[in-house]
Amino acid sequence: xxxxxPTHSQVQGGIGVTEPSTTHDxxxxxxxxxxxxxxxxxxxxQDHKVIAKQFLITGIFWAIIGGxxxxxxxxxxxxxxxxxxxxxxxxxxxxxxxxxxxxxxxxLVTMHGTIMVFFVLTAGLSGTFSNFLIPLQVGARDMxxxxxxxxxxxxxxxxxxxxxxSLFIETGPAAAGWTIYPPLSxxxxxxxGSGLGMTLxxxxxxxxxxxxxxxxxxxxTTVINLRTRGMSMSKLPLTIWAFFLTAILGLLSFPVLFSxxxxxxxxxxxxxxxxxxxxxxxxxxxxxxxxxxILFQHLFWxxxxxxxxxxxxxxxxxxSEILATNSRKPIFGYRAMIGSLLGISLLSFVVWAHHxxxxxxxxxxxSVFMFLTLIIAVPSAVKTFNWLATLWRGNIRFTTAMLFSxxxxxxxxxxxxxxxxxxxxxxxxxxxxxxxxxxxxxxxMGSSAFFGLFAGVYHWFPKMFGRMLDEKLGYIHFWLTFIxxxxxxxxxxxxxxxxxxxRYYAWTGFDSFSxxxxxxxxxxxxxxxxxxxxxxxxxxxxxxxxxxxxxTENPWKSTTLEWTTPVVPGHGNWPGxxxxxxxxxxDYSKPGAAEDFIPQNVPYSQTQSSNLPYERDTEE
Numbered sequence: 192x193x194x195x196x197p198t199h200s201q202v203q204g205g206i207g208v209t210e211p212s213t214t215h216d217x218x219x220x221x222x223x224x225x226x227x228x229x230x231x232x233x234x235x236x237q238d239h240k241v242i243a244k245q246f247l248i249t250g251i252f253w254a255i256i257g258g259x260x261x262x263x264x265x266x267x268x269x270x271x272x273x274x275x276x277x278x279x280x281x282x283x284x285x286x287x288x289x290x291x292x293x294x295x296x297x298x299l300v301t302m303h304g305t306i307m308v309f310f311v312l313t314a315g316l317s318g319t320f321s322n323f324l325i326p327l328q329v330g331a332r333d334m335x336x337x338x339x340x341x342x343x344x345x346x347x348x349x350x351x352x353x354x355x356x357s358l359f360i361e362t363g364p365a366a367a368g369w370t371i372y373p374p375l376s377x378x379x380x381x382x383x384g385s386g387l388g389m390t391l392x393x394x395x396x397x398x399x400x401x402x403x404x405x406x407x408x409x410x411x412t413t414v415i416n417l418r419t420r421g422m423s424m425s426k427l428p429l430t431i432w433a434f435f436l437t438a439i440l441g442l443l444s445f446p447v448l449f450s451x452x453x454x455x456x457x458x459x460x461x462x463x464x465x466x467x468x469x470x471x472x473x474x475x476x477x478x479x480x481x482x483x484x485i486l487f488q489h490l491f492w493x494x495x496x497x498x499x500x501x502x503x504x505x506x507x508x509x510x511s512e513i514l515a516t517n518s519r520k521p522i523f524g525y526r527a528m529i530g531s532l533l534g535i536s537l538l539s540f541v542v543w544a545h546h547x548x549x550x551x552x553x554x555x556x557x558s559v560f561m562f563l564t565l566i567i568a569v570p571s572a573v574k575t576f577n578w579l580a581t582l583w584r585g586n587i588r589f590t591t592a593m594l595f596s597x598x599x600x601x602x603x604x605x606x607x608x609x610x611x612x613x614x615x616x617x618x619x620x621x622x623x624x625x626x627x628x629x630x631x632x633x634x635x636m637g638s639s640a641f642f643g644l645f646a647g648v649y650h651w652f653p654k655m656f657g658r659m660l661d662e663k664l665g666y667i668h669f670w671l672t673f674i675x676x677x678x679x680x681x682x683x684x685x686x687x688x689x690x691x692x693x694r695y696y697a698w699t700g701f702d703s704f705s706x707x708x709x710x711x712x713x714x715x716x717x718x719x720x721x722x723x724x725x726x727x728x729x730x731x732x733x734x735x736x737x738x739x740x741x742x743t744e745n746p747w748k749s750t751t752l753e754w755t756t757p758v759v760p761g762h763g764n765w766p767g768x769x770x771x772x773x774x775x776x777x778d779y780s781k782p783g784a785a786e787d788f789i790p791q792n793v794p795y796s797q798t799q800s801s802n803l804p805y806e807r808d809t810e811e
Contacts, residue, residue: 260302301368350398363384365389428508595669599639605677605681610631629680650747781798
């Protein structure tokens, strides 16, 4: 049976006339969208592709802000005895006698972590690529609810504005660390960064969580209900499996952080004591009894550890897709990859307390979380071996997206191995407050997720904007970033094992750490140079939107449905009937096939020479 049959016939005047393969719903999407005012077409759009671009461009802005903040505190850490008078015009009172204010240093660290984890990696990956790819790859006109999708972005945008505004208030932004542990976050009078800045942080995060929940409900509903004909769950690309399970994780875990933030607001403003007990300020006892700051840690990390996978799983899905496409091979172990995603999703909810080994928890309870933490390495290892097996003896095309995908695998292995070390409670207690932990999570979550993000942008940019990114600039961007990341974070493992403490404004008070002065300068210089290298990508991105080489319909010769749309899809994605799906998404280099790829919408009846025995018997 052909893939594109007319949808219905109509008899006019006794003669059977076949209408074009468009339905009323398709006309609605294509005609009305063209008649919309530009404000509703590009700003308050309900088109999933426009909303994805809004998330991406907002995420790029926040990445620049977050990178700038990290450069500022790396200056302080690399040269703690130096003066930075030249920063006074930008930082004002936060530079005192040429020195960075210690309280502002803590605020920089807090805002950097918050921005990167939530506003860049969570919104930049899920917000951009779940929005962009889910309808295109499952064969849907749009998300289940375009209006909810639009609200999701604008809640995120308002949240961003509030967080950005907190950088400019007189008392400074929130300064309790990105984990906002009480009592610093619960007592407005504790330090300047515990005041209005902390309140704005909580309001911003509440709106951000609403955004994520609206988006998550949409993603899940779309995958379950709006798949095209023939698109069974066993034929979904791994990108969709990753986005789908990520949305479920967010839907189950973000409300817990919302409840923690709500209770924290009660403690700050209404005199409750959920997280406070026996607190003294300047020798005066405060009226708080019975609360526990450890309770807040449990609530935060119940979101915080699934959050690690909310960040990394979309990158895993996209990297799987890109590796298969550019190796010209089927993904190795498709069902095992799905099983490992399911295993990671389940186990991510039962390992949160490995962040809390130093809180004095019962050793037996610690051993349970240690065991579960080590177990979660198994599905991660399955994915890693399958990626390597996909690359093995492949006809590899080293596109920029492919380089970033291989870089992702490298960073995921490097950071994941140190995670096994930290999963051991006895070792973690010794290294928890050192730079070893900083190096671990920046490699396995921060940097590898960024590499997945970059890989996705380079791969799907032609479908987003109808133009190609410059590959030469992409290669320069990759090598600067790849080398820079390792130069920054590998030395941190070494100084961390030596006991070098994190969260310290200056290490010069410790004679034993003076031997690491040159290494600290090296780390800071590498971090700043790696950050400056990202502006190559920023230039390439915005220049190519308008002046890049025009893309063809399927420039990477991929098999998934998004490449069957026009070069730049309109609202509704396909101008005619949505194509049906007949095969799995990784038919690459199939023996007997005319080309080295067969799209999902090609029936088996059209590929007799390459069909396997069971495929010859498949009914169309």
